Amino acid sequence: MRGAKHPLHVFAGVSLTLRAGEMLALVGPSGSGKSTLLRCLAGLEPVTEGHVVLLETNLARASRSTLAAMLREEVGLLLINPPLVPSLTALQNVELPGRLAGRSAWSNREVSLRTLDELGARDWARKLPEQLTPPQAAKISLARLIAQHPKIVFADEPTGRLSTSDSKLVLRSLKKLSDGGAAIVLATHDLHLASQADRVITIVDGALGATLERPSAEEVLAALDQTAYGSDE
Helix, strand or coil: CCCCCCCCCCCCCCCCCCCCCCEEEEECCCCCCHHHHHHHHCCCCCCCCCCCEECCEECCCCCHHHHHHHHHHCEEEEECCCCCCCCCCHHHHHHHHHHHCCCCHHHHHHHHHHHHHHCCCHHHCCCCHHHCCHHHHHHHHHHHHHHHCCCEEEEECCCCCCCHHHHHHHHHHHHHHHHCCCEEEEEECCHHHHHCCCEEEEEECCEEEEEEECCCHHHHHHHHHHHHHHHHC
16 A cells, blocks of 8 residues: 555465456455456556556556546446446446447447347436446446447456346356457356356455366365465365
């Protein structure tokens, strides 16, 4: 922490590379650092040592305008508390990335409405965020992400407040983006969601543990137990 009398080291020896079209899951208990790591990778939090290279850009050397452009055009965010613009309707929130990217109004609206249809969310198009339930807001955030067509997605507990059916919808949507070439990074407690990833990395107390390739939920749980308690045996 900058300015602290005694430095607080949140991470230790973290090093990883993400490949295009890959879905990577960061899994760990609450307080393990997975959400903070995800925010650092996305450029939402600065790092004081080491460096993060995102889409060939060293975030430590990037200007605020460069970071803003990346988050606007190439980096997608799916957060447990969706950052919807309160003064815009659900449809306008979905249209926002296209408007900022300079797409034509007609094609942007067509894409946005089609995406809302695919997610079963068109009935909420005229509602403001304050009129949406948390699951509805999550779907609108997902629709905005899909309409954005990002190159990389950072998702923090994307199924944390959702029903089983809505969680499956999120997973299908993320897999579709991944199949289209987008890289996906998940921070999650959901072992089923993690087991659908191409690669799972466990994290405990800011340190990376096991790396698993296409594991089952049971294998993820066993790796977490080994990471957390293995050194005490």
